[in-house]
Amino acid sequence: MNALGRTILQRLALGLMSIVIVSVVVFSSLEFLPGDFASSVLGRSATPETVAAFRQELGLDLPAVQRYFHWIGGVLQGDLGNSFAGRAFTPRPVSEIVMPRLWNTLFLAGITAAIAIPVAVLLGLLAALYRNSRFDRLVNASTLSTIAMPEFLVAYMVILALAVKFPLFYAMSTLSPGMSFTERLGAVALPVLTLSLVIIAHMMRMTRAAIIGVLASPYIEMARLKGMAPWRIITRHALPNALGPIVNVIAFSLAYLVVGVVVIEVVFVYPGIGQTMVDAVRNRDIPVVQACALIFAATYIVLNLIADIIAIATNPRLLHAR
Amino acid sequence: MQTDNAHLLDIRDLRVEGESDGQWSTLVDGVSLTLRRGEVLGLVGESGAGKSTLGLAALGYVRPGCRITGGQVIFDGRDLLSLPEDQRRPLRGHRISYVAQSAAASFNPAHSLMNQTIETAVQRHLMPATEARNAATQQFRRLSLPHPDSIGKRYPHQVSGGQLQRIMTAMAMHCGPDLIVFDEPTTALDVTTQVEVLASIREAVEARGTAAIYITHDLAVVAQMAHRIMVLRHGKLVEEGETQAMLDAPQQDYTRSLWAVREVQKTTLQAAEKPLLTIQGLNFSYGKAGPKALEGIDLTVPRGRTLAVVGESGSGKSTLGRVIAGLNVADSGQVTFDGQVLPRRIGQRDKDLMRRIQLVHQSADTALNPRHTVRELIARPLETFHRLRGSERERRVQELLEMIELGPRYADRLPSELSGGQKQRVNIARGLAAGPDLMICDEVTSALDQLVQEGILRMLLNLQAELQISYFFITHDISTVRAIADGIVVMHHGRIVEAGPRQDVLSPPHHPYTELLLGSAPQMRTDWLTDLLASRAASASAP
Numbered sequence: 001m002n003a004l005g006r007t008i009l010q011r012l013a014l015g016l017m018s019i020v021i022v023s024v025v026v027f028s029s030l031e032f033l034p035g036d037f038a039s040s041v042l043g044r045s046a047t048p049e050t051v052a053a054f055r056q057e058l059g060l061d062l063p064a065v066q067r068y069f070h071w072i073g074g075v076l077q078g079d080l081g082n083s084f085a086g087r088a089f090t091p092r093p094v095s096e097i098v099m100p101r102l103w104n105t106l107f108l109a110g111i112t113a114a115i116a117i118p119v120a121v122l123l124g125l126l127a128a129l130y131r132n133s134r135f136d137r138l139v140n141a142s143t144l145s146t147i148a149m150p151e152f153l154v155a156y157m158v159i160l161a162l163a164v165k166f167p168l169f170y171a172m173s174t175l176s177p178g179m180s181f182t183e184r185l186g187a188v189a190l191p192v193l194t195l196s197l198v199i200i201a202h203m204m205r206m207t208r209a210a211i212i213g214v215l216a217s218p219y220i221e222m223a224r225l226k227g228m229a230p231w232r233i234i235t236r237h238a239l240p241n242a243l244g245p246i247v248n249v250i251a252f253s254l255a256y257l258v259v260g261v262v263v264i265e266v267v268f269v270y271p272g273i274g275q276t277m278v279d280a281v282r283n284r285d286i287p288v289v290q291a292c293a294l295i296f297a298a299t300y301i302v303l304n305l306i307a308d309i310i311a312i313a314t315n316p317r318l319l320h321a322r
Numbered sequence: 323m324q325t326d327n328a329h330l331l332d333i334r335d336l337r338v339e340g341e342s343d344g345q346w347s348t349l350v351d352g353v354s355l356t357l358r359r360g361e362v363l364g365l366v367g368e369s370g371a372g373k374s375t376l377g378l379a380a381l382g383y384v385r386p387g388c389r390i391t392g393g394q395v396i397f398d399g400r401d402l403l404s405l406p407e408d409q410r411r412p413l414r415g416h417r418i419s420y421v422a423q424s425a426a427a428s429f430n431p432a433h434s435l436m437n438q439t440i441e442t443a444v445q446r447h448l449m450p451a452t453e454a455r456n457a458a459t460q461q462f463r464r465l466s467l468p469h470p471d472s473i474g475k476r477y478p479h480q481v482s483g484g485q486l487q488r489i490m491t492a493m494a495m496h497c498g499p500d501l502i503v504f505d506e507p508t509t510a511l512d513v514t515t516q517v518e519v520l521a522s523i524r525e526a527v528e529a530r531g532t533a534a535i536y537i538t539h540d541l542a543v544v545a546q547m548a549h550r551i552m553v554l555r556h557g558k559l560v561e562e563g564e565t566q567a568m569l570d571a572p573q574q575d576y577t578r579s580l581w582a583v584r585e586v587q588k589t590t591l592q593a594a595e596k597p598l599l600t601i602q603g604l605n606f607s608y609g610k611a612g613p614k615a616l617e618g619i620d621l622t623v624p625r626g627r628t629l630a631v632v633g634e635s636g637s638g639k640s641t642l643g644r645v646i647a648g649l650n651v652a653d654s655g656q657v658t659f660d661g662q663v664l665p666r667r668i669g670q671r672d673k674d675l676m677r678r679i680q681l682v683h684q685s686a687d688t689a690l691n692p693r694h695t696v697r698e699l700i701a702r703p704l705e706t707f708h709r710l711r712g713s714e715r716e717r718r719v720q721e722l723l724e725m726i727e728l729g730p731r732y733a734d735r736l737p738s739e740l741s742g743g744q745k746q747r748v749n750i751a752r753g754l755a756a757g758p759d760l761m762i763c764d765e766v767t768s769a770l771d772q773l774v775q776e777g778i779l780r781m782l783l784n785l786q787a788e789l790q791i792s793y794f795f796i797t798h799d800i801s802t803v804r805a806i807a808d809g810i811v812v813m814h815h816g817r818i819v820e821a822g823p824r825q826d827v828l829s830p831p832h833h834p835y836t837e838l839l840l841g842s843a844p845q846m847r848t849d850w851l852t853d854l855l856a857s858r859a860a861s862a863s864a865p
Contacts, residue, residue, distance in 0.1 A: 155756075218427040225381055226442045226493075227414035240432035316431050320477045 004318045008309055013307040019063065023075075027068050058084060072286075075294065078111055080289040094287045099278060101294060105173060105265075105272040107196070108188050109257035116196040117250055124207025126244075128213065129234050131212060135233075139229040143201035155194045156265040161191060173268040191268045206249040210242035221299070235285040244311035251307035258297045329382060329396075330500055331357040332535050336393035338375050338384060338557075349375045349388065351557040357660055359500065360531040364548030365563065366541060366580070368771035372557035373537045377503040380535060381418050382410045398500065415442035419494035423506040425486035429478035436474025439493040448497055461492040464529070465522040479757065484515035488522050495526055495536065501533045508543060512798055520546060521855055539771050541580060542844030545569055546851035553577050553761040566846055578774065581846070586813065598792045599646065599760055601625040604655030606645055615641045616816045619655065623809075630797060630807035630824075632839065638816040639796045643762045644793065647681045660759065669784040677707040680753035684765035688743035690737040696723070696748050697733040703755040718755070718772040725780060726751045745773035747781070762794045777803045800843040804828065812836045 018266065054060050059070070074081055079291060080094035127136045146154060163171035169189045179187070215238055223237045262274030280288035287293055312318055336531070338350040357363050365373045366433065379395055382402030395402040397418065402410055422428035422698075429438060439461075440454035450455065462470035465488040478486060487507055493638075494502050497517040507523065508516040516705040524547060527534050534604040536547045544551055544565075551568045553576070558833040561574045572578050599622065616638050623629045631639045644650040646657060648668030657664040659679065663673050683689040692698055702721050704710040710718055720730050726747040737745055746766060753761050763782070783806065785791060796807055803810060803824070812820040812835065813857040820833040832840065841854060 051399070095367040218422060218424060219430040221385070222420070223430070223441075224722060225378075225383060225414055227411045227416060227422040228441070228445065229411070236431050236433075241430070303759055314432075316477045317479050 004313060007025045007312055007318060011305055011308050011312070013277060015301050018301050019294075019298055021224055022301070023072055024068070025077065026293040026297065027071065028064070030290060031064055033284075054253075055168055058077040059298055068211055071290065080291040083089055083288055084114070084285045085283055085288075091266055094291045095107045098273065098289055098291050101271060101273040101276045104270065105258055105261070105274070108191055108261070108270065109254065109274060111185065111188060112199070112257055113254055115192065116200050116253070120200040120203035121195070121207050121246065123200070124204040125211065125239070128206040128215070128238070129205065129209035129230055131208070136208075143204055146197045147201045147205075150262050151194065151198050153192075158190050158194050158197075160265075162193070171268070173270040175271055187226050188270070191261075191264050193280055194264055194268075197257065203246070203253055204210065207246050210245040211238045214238040214242045239312060243314045247307045247310045248304075255303045257301045260301045324724070329356050330359045330398060331355070331535075331698070332396040333379065334394045334396070336376065336379055336395065337391045338379060338388055340375075340393050341384075342390045346389075349557050350379070352391075352393070352741070353554070353557070353559050355559075355562075356409070356831065357501070357535065357554060359533055360457075362527060362534045362536055362548045364535045364551040365535060365554060366469055366543035366544055366551055367554035367560075368539055368655065368773055369649070370556070371554040373539075373554055373555075374505055375497065376554070377505050377537050378420070379534055380501065380503050381414050383414070383421060405553060407788040411859055412446060413666055415499075416448065416497045417444055417499050418501045419497070419499045421487075421490050421494045421502060421504045421507050424510055424619045425490045425507075426478065426483055426510075428490065429486060431478055433477075434835065435476055435481070435489050436479065438596070439474060439489065439496055443497050446497075454496070458492060459773065461495055464526060465489075465492050467492075474569055482515075482724070484519055486512050487511065487519050490527060491519075491838050495530065495532065496696060498530065499532060501535070502527070503535045503537070504538045504547075505612075507540070509538065509540070512622075513844075514838060515633055515853070516543070517842045517854065523547070540844065541569075541772075542850070543847045545846060545848050546844065553580065569846060569848065571652060580757060596625050597622045598660055599794070600658040601646075602656045602658075604642075604657065605653045606641060607653060614816055616645065616652075616765050619818060620819060621818065623792050623794055625759075625792055626786065626788065626793050627808040628793040628806050629796045629809045629811060630803045631811045631813060632800070632803055633796060633813035634839070635800055636815075637813040638643075639813050641763050641798050642813070643764050643794060644683065646760075647762055648676075649681075673707065677703075677756045678757040679762070680756050680757045680760070681762045682750055682753045682764065684768060686737070686749040689749055690752075692737050694734050694736070695733065696728075696737075696740075697782060698750050699748060700738075700755050703752060703765075707756050710752070725754065725785065727777075741769055741774075743778060746770060746774075746778060750778070754789075754791075758791060760792045760794060762796070764796045765797075765798070768797065768799060775802065776805075800840055808817075812839065 003154050019091040056159055082091040083094050123139055127139050159171045162168050173187045223233045235281050265274045277292035333355045335352050335354055336350050339346045340349045367373050372454055384390055388825045441455040443449050444451050459470050467473055467488055478625050537545050548565050551565050552562045559576050601619055601621050605620040607614045607808055613839045633639045645652050651666045700722050701715055704715050705719055767778050810824050811818055814835045819835045
């Protein structure tokens with residue numbers, strides 16, 4: 001097999017292994033949490049017998065190793081288990097709680113990414129092209145300030161500007177089942193704007209830095225001496241050789257959009273997966289917490305894996321082996 | 323605008339400054355030159371003489387961090403310096419093109435060689451892509467590249483350095499330019515490859531009547547290529563003249579000193595009585611199944627003498643040096659050092675053995691920690707091997723700095739504040755500080771200008787006379803061998819093809835490979851390349 005295929009298979013195997021390790025870590029760390037769901041639900045007055053019976057009903061009396069394999073076995077078959085929150089008579093599957101929220105989060109993340117990534121890369125390329133110009137300094141200063149500000153502050157400023165002073169959008173991004181796609185778009189406009197401001201800054205700065213790093217290479221000077229136009233030099237000669245770091249920061253930003261947006265969800269009262277996890281932690285609803293943690297971990301691993309593979313695949317030394 | 327056909331390029335009183343650490347210093351100081359159509363001008367000088375800056379100025383280009391402060395660059399009647407950028411750019415790659423020193427670094431790793439070769443023609447709409455590709459293929463063929471029809475599909479890392487250099491020449495010639503600037507196009511190549519590339523370039527330039535500026539620090543090379551030679555130093559013109567006249571009767575002392583360098587030769591010493599290092603039946607391969615990098619090596623390094631190991635890159639000479647140093651572990655064979663068998667791995671050797679065998683790397687730039695001062699660099703082995711501290715250590719540092727002819731004021735400098743030659747001296751001083759019996763010098767002078775090389779070779783000879791060190795001297799340069807060797811070992815494909823005292827190896831009869839190496843080293847006469855090619859063609863057609 002060629003070098004590229006082998007490297008990609010290796011990365012896939014490594015990614016799979018990481019997910020397994022993470023599942024063990026997630027499971028065991030929740031195991032060591034102080035307190036107990038059964039006693040916390042049943043209250044102080046519950047007799048030891050009731051607590052024991054309840055634990056048995058939830059399967060908490062089984063040894064941890066057995067429960068881990070039971071849980072992970074279910075996950076592999078797409079069964080995330082039942083939530084602790086619903087009672088025994090009406091068991092609520094975790095997937096029923098988590099999945100709609102996950103779709104909401106992915107919707108928000110998808111819209112944001114579709115806008116932010118092209119804008120960020122384009123701004124980065126332009127800033128590299130006109131480096132040290134007034135445009136470059138303006139872009140740098142504004143991105144630096146959005147990085148420096150806490151995201152909730154950005155969110156409130158966006159609300160103040162576009163929902164209060166000029167009421168173009170709703171301040172709350174509540175979704176309801178019957179909404180059309182355009183209505184949904186309108187609902188998420190402000191969180192999308194806020195998140196874009198946050199992630200564009202990182203991606204744009206990395207793009208600019210990666211391109212400028214490559215511009216010092218002799219082959220860029222050669223392109224200049226061949227009479228190539230500056231924009232062509234940036235896009236055709238520098239960009240393909242700077243893709244690695246750019247793809248990495250994009251993957252990182254995408255992961256953040258799925259995993260790290262709980263603050264934004266709270267500010268805009270958006271029913272995403274971050275809020276679900278926070279609620280589940282508060283209620284000690286272990287199966288939901290586990291499911292969320294596993295989804296988050298898998299998101300990170302898969303996105304980084306994709307970034308790695310793209311970075312490897314765009315390296316001509318691997319793509320066109322000797 | 324109709325112009326005087328005689329002068330294609332006319333550079334008048336050009337001044338270029340470069341910035342470093344906020345200080346502007348002069349790189350080119352009022353140089354003028356003229357070039358007729360079809361004429362080849364050689365620009366000669368050591369590094370820092372301003373050759374490349376001047377060559378790039380012929381394209382109306384200055385590197386970032388440099389500025390032109392005066393003068394004119396009149397190409398075909400138009401002053402490039404006063405043209406707006408969008409009128410200057412179309413000339414580059416089309417009417418004036420450039421061949422860079424390191425083709426490996428100057429080709430974009432992300433695009434195929436063909437796409438890079440035809441880029442200017444296609445982007446400028448000079449010809450349709452198919453026609454451009456055909457023209458490029460023809461150009462590849464003319465430059466005697468292997469597989470001219472398919473080599474363009476390859477990527478830069480897939481072809482050898484010598485081939486890349488020829489493809490870059492093909493790229494430069496693709497649009498049929500009036501002028502090509504060759505910036506040290508063969509400096510990074512082996513002597514044997516250099517001959518082929520030089521022949522290809524000369525033929526291609528002559529066939530089309532293209533004018534060229536040929537920049538090099540190697541006089542023997544420029545003598546083959548140029549009609550006229552200009553010698554530069556510190557950004558100023560030293561001397562200019564027809565090639566033959568410049569070789570026969572240089573007027574300036576500086577030019578004469580450049581010419582004289584190649585005449586350094588070590589006085590023949592008596593054969594030493596006792597061997598310091600003996601290698602018997604040594605084999606080495608990278609990895610278990612890998613091809614043999616070294617096969618059946620037998621050699622002896624006498625005490626206080628120099629054994630030069632010669633061969634082109636890939637011949638295994640550096641690998642052999644690393645095996646002796648214990649960095650590469652031999653598969654089989656025995657290395658005896660001062661009467662005791664050397665453990666194969668460096669980890670199995672005791673501290674005293676490590677001290678007695680020192681390795682000096684080719685590139686001082688990468689071998690010296692850029693954040694350590696010269697004092698720290700030299701003092702480290704003094705502490706490790708001799709447990710010197712405080713004033714004793716400082717005294718020894720000063721002594722070593724005297725030995726490498728730098729003096730105490732350099733102790734506080736960082737490598738970045740030293741010239742290439744000074745860095746290499748510090749690199750050598752670090753090896754000396756350990757107090758070795760054997761120094762493995764891996765191409766220590768190869769990256770340096772001839773004048774600087776000479777200084778370092780003289781220093782090494784003096785140190786040897788004084789300290790009785792043995793050198794295991796790895797090089798691909800025959801003139802360096804002449805200057806420093808007592809004994810010579812010629813390597814090819816991991817084997818020793820010829821060995822013996824210097825006089826014996828350097829005088830006929832030679833092993834065919836030694837003959838090839840010796841013959842490929844450029845000589846200071848204008849018809850050397852022509853004669854060599856003629857004699858090779860003759861022997862190739864002979865039965």
